[in-house]
Amino acid sequence: MSPGGSGGAAVLAEGLRKDYGDRSAVDGLDLAVPAGRTFGFLGPNGAGKSTTIGMLCTLLRPSGGRARVAGRDVLSEPHEVRRRIGLVFQESTLDVDLTAMENLRFHADLFGIPRRQAVESIIDMLELVDLADRRDSTVRTFSGGMRRRLEIARGLLHTPRVLFLDEPTTGLDPQTRVAIWEHLHRLRREREVTVFLTTHHLEEAEHCDLIAIMDEGRLVAQGTPAELKAVVGADLVVLRTDDDEAAARAIRERLGLDADSFDADSFDTADLDTAGLDAAGLDAPSLDAAGLDADGFAPDRSPGGLRLRVPDGAAFVPRLCAAISVPVHSVTVTPPTLDDVFLHYTGRTIREADSGASPFAGIAPRR
Amino acid sequence: MARTEPAAVDTAAPTTTPEPVPPPEETAGRGALAADLRAVRVLWQREVIRFGRNRLRVAMSAVTPLMFLLILGTGLNSALSSQQDSLRDFRAFLFPGVLLMAVQAPAVAAGASIVWDRQAGFLRQMLVAPVRRSPLLTGTCLGGATAGVGYGLPILCLGGMVGIPYRPELVLALMELGLIAFAFTALGVLVAVCAKRPETFQVVVGLCMMPLLFLSGAVFPAGGLPGWLGTAVMANPLTYAVDALRRTLPGAGVSGLGTRAASPEWWGWTPPVALEVGLIAALAMAALAVATYRFSHSE
Missing domain, CATH: 3.40.50.300 (P-loop containing nucleotide triphosphate hydrolases)
Structure with missing residues (x-):
């Protein structure tokens, strides 16, 4: 060689x-x-x-x-x-x-x-x-x-x-x-x-x-x-409606999904893992909702709205809209980013990790 | 910050290469020496280029010694000569010290470049090159010596103003200046290698330079001083640098002030110029050796 x-x-x-x-x-x-x-x-x-x-x-x-x-x-x-x-x-x-x-x-x-x-x-x-x-x-x-x-x-x-x-x-x-x-x-x-x-x-x-x-x-x-x-797997769908609670209920009942509202700040990496691994397709979506920290992810958005993790977000939107009866203001689909990947593996966003880090990068290890 | 081992620079094991060696490869021995010499040349060249490029600094750094010579020298000269006729021209007496001052600034600046390079990261860039560390310091010292001579030469040329005749001895004096500049750079490099931050370097140099200069026989004769002052002057290596210059420079005015012996005496014996020069050379080598050792065993 x-x-x-x-x-x-x-x-x-x-x-x-x-x-x-x-x-x-x-x-x-x-x-x-x-x-x-x-x-x-x-x-x-x-x-x-x-x-x-x-x-x-x-x-x-x-x-x-x-x-x-x-x-x-x-x-x-x-x-x-x-x-x-x-x-x-x-x-x-x-x-x-x-x-x-x-x-x-x-x-x-x-x-x-x-x-x-x-x-x-x-x-x-x-x-x-x-x-x-x-x-x-x-x-x-x-x-x-x-x-x-x-x-x-x-x-x-x-x-x-x-x-x-x-x-x-x-x-x-x-x-x-x-x-x-x-x-x-x-x-x-x-x-x-x-x-x-x-x-x-x-x-x-x-x-x-x-x-x-x-x-x-x-x-x-x-x-x-x-x-x-792909490990994170699922797209992030953010949904804004007139009545988030009603929408979440509808999603749960009709689509069998849990949607988290923005103020939920608990985050479970294990959930995401299954979401990624089971991401087989739209027919059998094993969907776990992930409540991402609002500050870390979308600081400029007002609170309110629902977050969902689904494998093929774009194809999921029509079904989603059909399933809920309350008026929908907007739906955004974001493919997984490396920030999600980082969050997935370390339990925090890279910005959070950075802000807690020492300024002497590379020389002094953290803590 | 934790001290770390060197990246095995000097301990580079005799390279046992099981694979066929690529053509541009250098083998140990002659190639290593060539690499060392190249590194010395690169560093020397860098100092010289920086010296040549910074004409304003050259001009500015000539100002302080010239002020010493013309203002202090002339002022004290008139004060002294009004009292005592036997006093020779004080400005001529001051001249070796002024030369030393002129040389010292650029030489120490070359030494300081190690600290600045460390700060700026340029040092790391050099450290990652496939060369040993000692030539990097040697090259810097040679560069500092060259720059020092470059700064000293114009002052030396002004010697005529204070009654120093233009004679061939000036060439000898210039060579001594080169050695002195080398020693200054080596000392600067030593401080630079030990001081990790530019601030530390400046404090140390600022603290040392003035006393060293005043205790060197540059402004008053080094011989026959009372007690502690005499001891301090004898212990100061600059004393011998100044004295060697003073005894090499042509012209009667340089050699002494009145009837007092200008040269340092060791229990009544005046060391010859050659020994003084040897002392400076030994000091330079020692400083460089210690600096190289510290440099190779750090980072």
């Missing part, structure tokens, strides 16, 4: 852990990322994502377990690993006094790329990230998005097998964020690089081939976004 070649795992971790004193920032992580994929590492701040990246990139020494990156062991062959990985940190790590070109050239020198080859690939990379016309400007004059792009270019300069990106779009405006993702997609198409990124933006995880959800140092789920959403 060639190192990092297709078919092999680009990143492989077994029982990887990192302890700080008696706290575990990463607690026995098992992970396998196939080569050539975009892998999203999801979790709230302080979940241990950055610590994991630090260990995979040989910057932090694991307290236990093993990891191989691009076919090399991070503990016994750190230099070999470093040669094969690109790394874009959470914070900007450019020298702002130097030009874009100089930043890249220094990096090429540190990695021992021969001068002529270096100049060629620097120009290539600057083209790839659309910064070729700014090559001789000092980085001080660059916007946040340009800096990030330059860092991505730098991370790719030595043609790594795996590109690690720690929160690549944090602090960028939505437009720039989209642009960064376009670059990342292009990169994977043109360079066949395995991209390993962390994020706590769930919508970004949709871009990934594979995602893993990490919470408090442990991996709680991994799979494709579709697979993970």
